[in-house]
Amino acid sequence: MKPVYLSSYENGVLDERLERLYKILENCELCPRKCRVNRMRGEKGYCKSGMEVMVSSFNPHFGEEDPLVGTGGSGTIFLTNCNLLCVYCQNYEISHLGYGSAVSEDRVADYMMNLQRRGCHNINFVTPTHYTPQLVKAVRLAIPKGLTLPIVWNCGGYENVETIKLLEGIVDIYMPDIKYGRAETAKEYSNAPDYFERCKEAVREMHRQVGDLVIENGVARRGLLIRHLVLPEDGAGSEEVLRFIAEEISKNTYINIMDQYRPMYKAYKYDGLKRRPTFEEYERVVKLARKFGLERGESFRHPLGLI
DSSP, rough: OOOOOOOOOHHHHHHHHHHHHHHGGGGOOOOTTTOOOGGGGGGOOOOOOOOEEEEEEEEESSSSHHHHHHOOOOOEESOOOOOSSTTTTTTHHHTTTTOOEEEEHHHHHHHHHHHHHTOOOOOEEOOGGGGHHHHHHHHHHHHHHHOOEEEEEEOOOOOHHHHHHHHTOOEEEEEBBBSSOOHHHHHHHHTTTHHHHHHHHHHHHHHHHBBOOOEEETTEEEEEEEEEEOOOGGTHHHHHHHHHIIIITTTEEEEEEEOOOOOOOTGGGSGGGGGOOOOOHHHHHHHHHHHHHHSSSGOOTTTTOOO
């Protein structure tokens, strides 16, 4: 299965999409914040990002989901800054504090080729939303250099569906978080009361484009993979999230129900975020997923057989 962007490159769709994406930067509406700043002139909105791509690191990553890691790792490129800025972010040095270096799109293309040469199974853009045009251009520049790996769009889920539509035929694997099923906690923890509504729109479109996750020889090639982080005291509204996935996306959705939340950054200021989730809280969410008919993903292969 060849990456979808190769066909889009050959038929001219990729260049047409690039033109439309860069036009958005003149009055930025890449994400639901719709700051409408002119980033082409160096203006910055909520995400604190201008025209230059900021990269914090790039490396083969072996801590991602099994179908992304395979034997050679996932080729992660960690982007600096974020359009969501959650108060408990575990990568706050990158997302909030802006640790990283400004690089050209051509340099990002070189990073992609480096990761391909090192045996990675995919190119995994981590927190890419606010750099969508620049990253698509990097893909465009990498194709003549020989890029043939699937593109993973590893995003926070707070997406403008119109931007996602422009990625059709470019992104092979969408990997959004669905962080919240309730407006109250989305507002309190991420200043995004419309998070779930915007996320649902985007995830529906992602699934329309790529369908359920396709795995060949243990490695993901195309499709949708969803992450959901369990928060203490059901701060994530997990039941609403899982019901949406089962009823409006697909019961065959590959979902990673994550248990690694720990209080970081400003979490100590919020009563509902001051501790890790208990095993019972995590177990409840996995059982809810099974109740809704969701059983595809690492979350359902507990080593102790307790869930």
